[in-house]
Amino acid sequence: MTTLPAVRGAHLVGSINQPTAEDTLRVVAGNLGGHVARIPDGEVGERFHWILFQGAAFDAVDGLERVAIDPIVAAGFDVRPLTLDGSVPAAELAFGPLGYADAALASYADFKALRDAGVIAAGTRFQVCVPTPLAPLSVYVTPAERPAVYPAYAAAIRREIAQIAAGIPAADLAIQIDMATEFSYIEQVGVRGTKPFPWFVAGLAEGAQASTDEVIAGCATLAAEAAASVPDAVQLGFHLCYGDVAEKHFVEPADAANLVAVANALAAKVARPIEFLHLPVPIERDDAQYFAPLRGLALHPETSLFLGLVHHEDGTEGALRRLAAARPALADAGLTELGIATECGFGRGPAERTAPLLRLHADVIAAANA
Structure with missing residues (x-):
């Protein structure tokens, strides 16, 4: 007997x-197409490790320079932070193209061709994923200068x-x-061991403590x-995440609070409708x-909730327990x-896992509503 809430559909982070993007679109359509309202392009190419490719965009900005230390290499990217070099006032920093629009427009051409050919179902939307400006800034700018650089990157x-x-x-x-x-x-847990200072909390003095509510x-x-x-x-959604480095969170949440x-807070502050929201669920x-x-x-009625409770390690049984x-x-x-x-994207897992993992979503939906 089905227990409410009923399970309706799947979401791909x-x-x-x-x-390639075409390969992604085909494998999703072929294995989960009847259950997804939106299909992403898989964040292929330089985007394979989420925001790390943004280092090149920061390097290209006049007025910013890498700190003078040895390269810090992660997944092939140098993630040394940058600092203001004094040659350009912070208010005049200008970022060029970041790569998200170019990638989206190229992948949309593949999406449209496959939809026109009947491979992707009519009515399915093309999903584009972008980070908040805070994420690349926190990787690629020294802590003291994040407030000064943020406006330019946010504008970009x-x-x-x-x-x-x-274009779409x-x-x-x-x-x-x-x-x-x-x-x-x-959570006040630094990805590299240093607690991040929430400079964006209004009125917070440097070095002062902010409450969790203020940071949120x-x-x-x-x-x-x-x-x-x-x-x-355009449909809008949010993916909330505790990170995915080697399929591990940077901190395990105590609960979903x-x-x-x-x-x-998003429901209260975002003035337009939020059509979908994704929340992670740790496997344990x-x-x-x-x-x-x-x-x-306290979501608005138009917001569809997706729980990230599907894990390849324990399949349908584990998902149904959660x-x-x-x-x-x-x-x-x-x-x-x-x-x-x-729980998160699965682009850094083995490619041969993709189709079975997509089919697992369909199996969970069927079992959950049996």
């Missing part, structure tokens, strides 16, 4: 390990979104904004500013304690439906 992200929206019909487009770095600030409010304010660039006719707090958590905070979700633990809290929050997803 973005990263999928296939050689908004331009990328505008170019994407100008609104009825075909969904834009997902990724929020992962935010949780290192919220600040993160949501910045994300809402980025979301304001998405036209109303901070995820719920961020979701509710099939206990009621983790999901209890979901009772406090779903059973989540359903009572979601029912108490007033939800009658939810969708499923993986």
